[in-house]
Each structure stands twice: as C-alpha cells, then as structure tokens.
Amino acid sequence: MSKRLEGKVALITGGTSGIGAATVRRLVDEGAKVAFTGSNAEAAAKLCAETGASFHAVRVQDADAWPKLMEELHTLYGRLDIAFANAGTEAGDGSIENISIEGWNNIVAVNQTGVMLTVQHAMRAMKANPGGSGGAIIVNSSMNALRAMGNFMAYSVTKSAVIALTKSAALHCALTGTKIRVNAILPGVVETAMITNLIEHSADPVATRAAYESLSPMKRMAKVNEITGLVAFLSSDEAAFISGSEYVIDGASTAGMQGV
Amino acid sequence: MKRLQGRVALVTGGLRGIGGATVDRLLDEGAVVIIADLKPASDEVVQATLQRLGQASSYVQLNVTSEADWQSAAETVRRDFGRLDILVGNAGIDGVGSVDTMPYETWKRVMAVNIDGLFLGTKYFAPLMTETGAKTRGGASIINISSIMGMVGWVDASPYNASKGAARLFTKATALEFARKGIPIRVNSVHPGFIRTPLLQEGMDRAAEDPSVGATAQDMLATLDQGTPIGRIGEASEIAAGIAFLASDDASFMTGSELVIDGGWTAQ
Numbered sequence A: 001m002s003k004r005l006e007g008k009v010a011l012i013t014g015g016t017s018g019i020g021a022a023t024v025r026r027l028v029d030e031g032a033k034v035a036f037t038g039s040n041a042e043a044a045a046k047l048c049a050e051t052g053a054s055f056h057a058v059r060v061q062d063a064d065a066w067p068k069l070m071e072e073l074h075t076l077y078g079r080l081d082i083a084f085a086n087a088g089t090e091a092g093d094g095s096i097e098n099i100s101i102e103g104w105n106n107i108v109a110v111n112q113t114g115v116m117l118t119v120q121h122a123m124r125a126m127k128a129n130p131g132g133s134g135g136a137i138i139v140n141s142s143m144n145a146l147r148a149m150g151n152f153m154a155y156s157v158t159k160s161a162v163i164a165l166t167k168s169a170a171l172h173c174a175l176t177g178t179k180i181r182v183n184a185i186l187p188g189v190v191e192t193a194m195i196t197n198l199i200e201h202s203a204d205p206v207a208t209r210a211a212y213e214s215l216s217p218m219k220r221m222a223k224v225n226e227i228t229g230l231v232a233f234l235s236s237d238e239a240a241f242i243s244g245s246e247y248v249i250d251g252a253s254t255a256g257m258q259g260v
Numbered sequence B: 001m002k003r004l005q006g007r008v009a010l011v012t013g014g015l016r017g018i019g020g021a022t023v024d025r026l027l028d029e030g031a032v033v034i035i036a037d038l039k040p041a042s043d044e045v046v047q048a049t050l051q052r053l054g055q056a057s058s059y060v061q062l063n064v065t066s067e068a069d070w071q072s073a074a075e076t077v078r079r080d081f082g083r084l085d086i087l088v089g090n091a092g093i094d095g096v097g098s099v100d101t102m103p104y105e106t107w108k109r110v111m112a113v114n115i116d117g118l119f120l121g122t123k124y125f126a127p128l129m130t131e132t133g134a135k136t137r138g139g140a141s142i143i144n145i146s147s148i149m150g151m152v153g154w155v156d157a158s159p160y161n162a163s164k165g166a167a168r169l170f171t172k173a174t175a176l177e178f179a180r181k182g183i184p185i186r187v188n189s190v191h192p193g194f195i196r197t198p199l200l201q202e203g204m205d206r207a208a209e210d211p212s213v214g215a216t217a218q219d220m221l222a223t224l225d226q227g228t229p230i231g232r233i234g235e236a237s238e239i240a241a242g243i244a245f246l247a248s249d250d251a252s253f254m255t256g257s258e259l260v261i262d263g264g265w266t267a268q
C-alpha cells in the first residue's frame, strides 16, 4: 500500500464496524494516524490493538460531548487532517405511514445532526491546524439519497439532507479560503453487519438477500473494502481540486433503469 | 503508486492536456500506455514524447471520429499487447458561438469528436476488454471524459454542452448494459471543471480576439480562478489522479458513476 496519508491525522465516526472499521484499517495502511468513535467497546478494543488507532466512546448526536472529544484529539495528535462522518443508523425507521416519532427523531439525530456536528467540529479543528488551515472531510451519504425507499423514509430523507450539508459546508470552506474540502460519497448496498442483520431477521432471508443483490445490475453487494479506496482518495492531497462533489459508488444501481 | 502493474491502457487525445497528464500518471502507476492522437507516428512531437516517456509507452495514430481507425487500433492492440484493461476516452474539442449563427458543420464536428468517438471506441474495444476484464479483480475500466458542461449549461456552448451531456448518459447506458450482461467492464465519467490545458488557453485566446469582449486571455483566466470556489482553476494532473483511481481495483464497485472534479464550481 502506498503512503499517501503519511503525517495526517484522521477522525472516523462509527468506526467499530462495517465501512467505518474497514476505513480505519485502510487509512492506517496508507500511513495516517486514526481516531474513531463508536458504541461497541469490545470491537473497538480489537481494532485498536490491530491498527494502533485510538477509540473514543462518543455518540455523534451528543452536542455536549464534542468539545471534549476534540480536546482529547488535540492532546493526542495535535492536529486533524481528515474526518469521515460515517456513523449512521436506520434503527426505528418505517414508512411515512407508520414511523414513530421516536424512530424519526433517532434517525435525524444520528444521520443528520451527528453529521452536522462532525463536520462543524472537524472544520473548526482543521482551521486551527499548526502550519495552516487545511483538511478533507468526507460525508457518508447513501445511494438512497437519490432513490428513496418507501419503507425507510427517515433514512432516505436524512441521507439526502447531508448532501446539501456537504455542498453548503464545501462552499463555506472554499469561499473563506480555509483549504478544507468537503465531499460526499453515496454507496450502494454494502454487505456490512447492518445489512446481514436485516437479511437474517427478515421473514425470508434467501429472498431478502437476492433482493439486495439485485439492486445492482452487477448482481452483488459491495464489500466494505471496495468503498475504502474512494474514502482514501478523497482524503488524500490527490483530491485537492475536488470539493462539493457527491460520488456515487453503487455498481450502477442508480445509473438508470435496468431494462426488462 | 503502482496500482496498475501489468495493465494496458489506451488514452485518446493523449499527446497533451488532460490526456497527456493521464498518460504520465498511468505510466507512474505501472501500466503500459498507448497514446492515441491525430498526429502521424513519425511526427517530431510524437517521437519526442515517446523518447521522454520510455519503453512502457507507445503510439497509435487514431482519429476518434474514424471507424476504420478504431477497427485497426483494436486489431493492433490485440496483436501487440493481447489485452486492454483501461480505455480513456479523452479526445475532445470545443465549439463556441450562438446557435443562430453557428454553422451546422461546427455542431457536427463537435458531436463527432466528443460523442461518436466514445461510441466507436467502446464498440470496437469491448470484445478485447471483456476478455481482459475477466482477468482482474476490478474488471476492465472505460473512463469517459465529459465535463461539468455535461451537467450544466453555458452560454454560447450548445454543441459542447450537448456532446458532453451525451457522454454522461452514454457512460451510464453502457455501464448498465455491461453490468446487466455480466460483462466485466466498468464505465464511469469524469467531469472536470476549468483545467489549465492548451484547450482552455486556446479558447481564451480566441475569445480575446473579439474586441467586444474587451478582456485579455489572462484576464479571463483570472476570472475563472476567482469564479472557482476554491480560488483557482485545476491542473491536468488533478484530473489524471481521478482517472487513475477509476482505472484501479480501488474502484471495483464503481460503475455508472460520475466524478465531478471542479473545485466546487457546480456545488454553487
């Protein structure tokens, strides 16, 4: 693995599993020092032992916890170059007809407020970097920002909202001369524990798996490490001219109609 | 980075600008690179370029609008290299002016280079790339160079806009078609914003000749710097980096996607 991220410090939210954990590994492989947040302390301990990353038990939607987290990071690393706003949930989601207010509030809190807080605090830290302002922020949206699901209404809405957040933040950071770039990635179905869980707990797991796989004309889901290369690219100085972009990575799931 | 060791790439319009930077980058990544452009192979510029780039580079004279040129290039590449992993459809021209006075010839020329060229390249290289794609984890990769002007309109650029919009959707159609049929070729488009290349310089020089514009090429380039949110136009190497990513196995799940690389221009 080349070392495009040598000397850089990264923060990844929701880093204990799925795309987040795979990204911890990938950024470490490329030479970055990595801090990650999450809720599963056991998984976190393993990942820290494996990669040398540091774990910070913070819930992204907890506005009061952020200043302390940023102080910790500052003490540990002294700078921040990369932030991957990755933590997301679909717990409690439903259709417009049946979603509960608790379900809605939870998803908005994690997927939308959590991303806003991540970008806000990351941007402030990056602005104060020793040697001058600069950094790369990547927001993990979803292809469902472009193609809403009827039975995951709040997920679809929040993933769409963070694209506008990405563009607004990108423009602000660019127009104020901060050298901080903000971009969104929109993955298709990635086979993470979240998806495996949904499949296993469905009425007909075989049919559900087939349904997920058929969303992409490639007839498969992505593996987590097929997403991390894009995050690493956007994190690196190679992407210096990229800001305010939304990159779909979905095996052509949203490229159009599959035909009959 | 050496993500493309053992891979073979062909870059149309590879003698200068974004194409030239792409050739450099793919070579750096370890690929064998075939430059395809208009000049005859014996041309000094071609010879000097091959000399500079060394053994892993070669040249084929190819006008992207010529079906016969594509057919013979496909035969040559099959015979000499036995594979094609990466096809970069980069050759492109602009065509400016208002619709009412634009010669139909201009429209047809821009369409021929910017979109017929992508159709012909995809058509004639798909068979070889299908075989090659089965040999690597990420499959073969076609990268079509559209533009931000394939996404948003621009005054007095109707043929360019139309051809680049066509490139964007031709990319999605072929990505879907190949994926659906299990053909191991990924197809993605790249949408550069304003990039410092001979094309852009010549466009500005031409515009500056019109006295009613009342600005020098340099003034206009400065205006583009200021109009780009991050405060500067891009460099060709910054587009080449995105192309190299799409060419590599790092992008194995990426097909039918569009990479906008524009310093925030279209986020505004």
Ligand SMILES: NC(=O)c1ccc[n+]([C@@H]2O[C@H](COP(=O)([O-])OP(=O)(O)OC[C@H]3O[C@@H](n4cnc5c(N)ncnc54)[C@H](O)[C@@H]3O)[C@@H](O)[C@H]2O)c1
Pocket: B012, B013, B014, B015, B016, B017, B018, B019, B036, B037, B038, B062, B063, B064, B065, B089, B090, B091, B092, B093, B113, B145, B146, B147, B148, B191, B192, B193, B194, B195, B196, B197, B198, B199, B200
């Ligand atoms: N420069 C920019 O700001 C910009 C922005 C967006 C998109 N693009 C696109 O990027 C691509 C490359 O542009 P550039 O700025 O490097 O241009 P350029 O003019 O500097 O280089 C284009 C190359 O293509 C070759 N070419 C032209 N017609 C050809 C044909 N019929 N067959 C084969 N080769 C041919 C030329 O000889 C030249 O070497 C084009 O598709 C262009 O539309 C450029």
